[in-house]
Amino acid sequence: MRSRLNLSGWLIDPTKPIITLTAIQLLLWGFFMSEYPVIPGVAPRHSSEIAGFKMLLILLAYVVGVSFGKRVGVPRRKEHRSLVERAGRIRFYGVIASLAFILSVIGEIVLLRELLSSPVWFTLLGRTNIEELAYIAGQSKIMGITSLVNLSIIPVAYWAWCLFSGSIEAAKRKRYAIYLAVAFVWWLFRAIYLSQRVFVVYYVTVVFGVAVLRGIPIRLRTAFVGLSFIVVILLVGQLLRAGVNYSIAHEVPLWSAEVIRFCLEMVATAYFASDINNALILLDYEPSMQLISTGVSTANLLRTLIGIKFVSYSAYVPNFTSSYGTVHFIGLWWFDFGWLAVAVAFLIGSGLGWLYRRVSLSKGHELFYVLLYSLCIPGVYAMCRVNFFFLSIFLLPMSFLTLSGMPYELLAAKENKRRCSAYSSMPASSRNR
Numbered sequence: 001m002r003s004r005l006n007l008s009g010w011l012i013d014p015t016k017p018i019i020t021l022t023a024i025q026l027l028l029w030g031f032f033m034s035e036y037p038v039i040p041g042v043a044p045r046h047s048s049e050i051a052g053f054k055m056l057l058i059l060l061a062y063v064v065g066v067s068f069g070k071r072v073g074v075p076r077r078k079e080h081r082s083l084v085e086r087a088g089r090i091r092f093y094g095v096i097a098s099l100a101f102i103l104s105v106i107g108e109i110v111l112l113r114e115l116l117s118s119p120v121w122f123t124l125l126g127r128t129n130i131e132e133l134a135y136i137a138g139q140s141k142i143m144g145i146t147s148l149v150n151l152s153i154i155p156v157a158y159w160a161w162c163l164f165s166g167s168i169e170a171a172k173r174k175r176y177a178i179y180l181a182v183a184f185v186w187w188l189f190r191a192i193y194l195s196q197r198v199f200v201v202y203y204v205t206v207v208f209g210v211a212v213l214r215g216i217p218i219r220l221r222t223a224f225v226g227l228s229f230i231v232v233i234l235l236v237g238q239l240l241r242a243g244v245n246y247s248i249a250h251e252v253p254l255w256s257a258e259v260i261r262f263c264l265e266m267v268a269t270a271y272f273a274s275d276i277n278n279a280l281i282l283l284d285y286e287p288s289m290q291l292i293s294t295g296v297s298t299a300n301l302l303r304t305l306i307g308i309k310f311v312s313y314s315a316y317v318p319n320f321t322s323s324y325g326t327v328h329f330i331g332l333w334w335f336d337f338g339w340l341a342v343a344v345a346f347l348i349g350s351g352l353g354w355l356y357r358r359v360s361l362s363k364g365h366e367l368f369y370v371l372l373y374s375l376c377i378p379g380v381y382a383m384c385r386v387n388f389f390f391l392s393i394f395l396l397p398m399s400f401l402t403l404s405g406m407p408y409e410l411l412a413a414k415e416n417k418r419r420c421s422a423y424s425s426m427p428a429s430s431r432n433r
Helices: 008-012 016-032 049-069 078-082 087-112 127-139 146-163 170-193 198-213 220-250 257-283 296-306 329-361 367-376 392-424
Strands: none
Touching: 008 016, 008 198, 016 049, 016 257, 049 257, 049 329, 087 146, 087 367, 087 392, 146 170, 146 198, 146 367, 146 392, 170 198, 198 220, 198 367, 220 257, 257 329, 329 367, 367 392
């Protein structure tokens, strides 16, 4: 029987995905985390009442902030829902998306310049070669230039908006579909061979999110297919790394049930369950009050540009034994802000709630706000593992889009106000002409 459950609202809500994922992580932590872990590099199980209280308080502040943001600053008038983007605005953001795409290509070329000339490019199937590909790409980074690759999500969001827009010609929508397909293939390659699996999650959540904002219903079956695809990508990436190592050490086939079971246990324990465990460890220590240190890419950029040095939590916390560098956002915010994390959670939640209500009321017609919120959607999923809203993967495209689009929106609002004023001052007989 075909599923009738519509998950559209759940998928893009600022609170429901992260609460659900956190609950799943807590269950995995409860079942798989051991005081004597068998997975190498995993910290022993940690728990305390004060850490649990801090986690609950910060999460609650975030949820309250989202609820507050949904209720302030956005008109409730029904007229707000019937806005239609004008052709000029669509063309303007098309230019912005094209510029972001060009800059991201420059970043990709710089990132891959040494990789393209390396002999390992032609021998991708061995574990050593795959790791070497990621290593070479990492060594090719030029801080501030290769970071431009993060702008590539802007054209993806714009192409998705145009693809799902009924006001765009069919021929153009087909062209945007091709653009999205090419971008997906490239990001899939990066996910498997360059250890950048987050980009596939980024892509899927943005495209699905824009589809929902444009009124495309996402049924349970569709959501299940999308989730299954992400799980397969994560598993394949793990098989090509830890799985190959395990298969060689134990002399079993790579695609055997034993290796797959090991990889699944590793993902459940070393990643998702450890995200909670590592957060609980950080919550039991005094915060560093560095504000931005757990936004690793942003911290590295600041260190390169102006020489600011940050202490990582693995160096700050005595005997921090976890070898896997992901932590639930609550632990990371506590490490950087201490009790101020409660206010940070409320403010970020308020901003997300305001944007969500704005795009929901306009039914995805306000292109500028759709693009802004589409950049935030991956964060409501990725927060369970990284400090997403302080990473350059978010801050760079958000800053680029805001600084380029906000002046246009302010001028457009001013012009619209002038026209409305002129129209209202006209005689009634003239308005009907």
